[in-house]
Amino acid sequence: MIDQKNILVTGGTSGIGEEIAKSLYNNGNKIFVTYRNEKKIKDWQKKDSKRICMIEVDFNNESKVQKLYTQIEKSKINIDILINNAGIYNFQKLINLRINDLKNEFNINCFIPTLLSCAFAKQQKKNKKFGNIINILSFATIIPSFGRATYAASKTAFSVFTKTMAAEFYAMGIARVNGIIPGVIPTKMNLRNIKKNKKKLLQPISIGKFGSTKDISNITNFLISEEADYLNGSIIDVSGGKFLIQNQEDAR
Numbered sequence: 467m468i469d470q471k472n473i474l475v476t477g478g479t480s481g482i483g484e485e486i487a488k489s490l491y492n493n494g495n496k497i498f499v500t501y502r503n504e505k506k507i508k509d510w511q512k513k514d515s516k517r518i519c520m521i522e523v524d525f526n527n528e529s530k531v532q533k534l535y536t537q538i539e540k541s542k543i544n545i546d547i548l549i550n551n552a553g554i555y556n557f558q559k560l561i562n563l564r565i566n567d568l569k570n571e572f573n574i575n576c577f578i579p580t581l582l583s584c585a586f587a588k589q590q591k592k593n594k595k596f597g598n599i600i601n602i603l604s605f606a607t608i609i610p611s612f613g614r615a616t617y618a619a620s621k622t623a624f625s626v627f628t629k630t631m632a633a634e635f636y637a638m639g640i641a642r643v644n645g646i647i648p649g650v651i652p653t654k655m656n657l658r659n660i661k662k663n664k665k666k667l668l669q670p671i672s673i674g675k676f677g678s679t680k681d682i683s684n685i686t687n688f689l690i691s692e693e694a695d696y697l698n699g700s701i702i703d704v705s706g707g708k709f710l711i712q713n714q715e716d717a718r
């Protein structure tokens with residue numbers, strides 16, 4: 467019998483977030499899932515109102531985001547674990563960069579998940595509870611890509627917050643905080659890019675194939691488990707061994 471936890475997953479109606487939410491639910495937990503569009507709610511997410519709670523919030527809607535912080539802080543959404551998964555991946559050459567592009571991507575990929583984590587920390591402190599935060603980062607925090615500088619910068623900033631939250635929140639008895647770097651995982655975020663550049667994207671991956679959403683949910687489940695009790699501020703690279711050497715092709 468597992469110890470049931472209340473877990474909030476942001477962006478849980480597609481891709482990596484959906485897989486994480488599903489596996490946490492299948493493991494007996496109660497899940498809270500943020501979504502933007504009613505039409506994207508999956509059939510499995512409609513079937514159990516006792517253990518699945520869908521929360522409509524677009525991160526571009528300031529008042530709804532503010533309401534979510536308050537609901538968490540005041541334990542109206544009472545959670546033990548927070549999975550910051552929602553993110554965007556925009557293409558913009560630097561020469562055309564505008565302030566609004568920067569603001570938007572930093573807001574969704576870094577500022578909101580960081581402030582959600584702070585709201586969660588306040589709830590934990592008030593309730594004298596210890597939990598977990600998992601942040602979904604990116605390989606772009608290691609090597610940025612052409613046209614995705616803002617994505618890389620926003621995820622790198624979030625990676626810095628991940629480490630500093632880990633240090634501060636653990637010291638306060640609030641949570642362990644860890645991050646995951648997915649490699650290339652076919653989802654709606656990158657399907658077009660994968661179709662167009664499949665060979666080029668596979669070339670640096672030592673394992674020679676793209677990852678799956680399951681690969682990411684497996685590591686999420688490990689990180690929140692007791693087996694990972696000694697991990698704090700760890701950023702786990704789940705990229706199939708990407709760019710281990712500059713000339714992976716020669717090794718094949």
Ligand SMILES: NC(=O)c1ccc[n+]([C@@H]2O[C@H](COP(=O)([O-])OP(=O)(O)OC[C@H]3O[C@@H](n4cnc5c(N)ncnc54)[C@H](OP(=O)(O)O)[C@@H]3O)[C@@H](O)[C@H]2O)c1
Pocket residue numbers: 476477478479480481482483501502503506523524525526551552553554555574602603604605647648649650651652653654655656
């Ligand atoms: N796939 C990869 O190869 C890869 C690699 C590295 C990191 N990641 C990271 O993994 C996470 C999940 O991405 P994914 O690959 O699963 O892509 P995805 O299927 O596009 O999922 C992104 C999620 O974020 C949500 N989201 C986007 N904008 C939002 C907003 N304004 N407000 C609230 N939610 C919003 C999306 O909601 P909608 O469904 O309504 O759009 C969706 O649920 C992201 O943080 C991404 O940066 C992915």
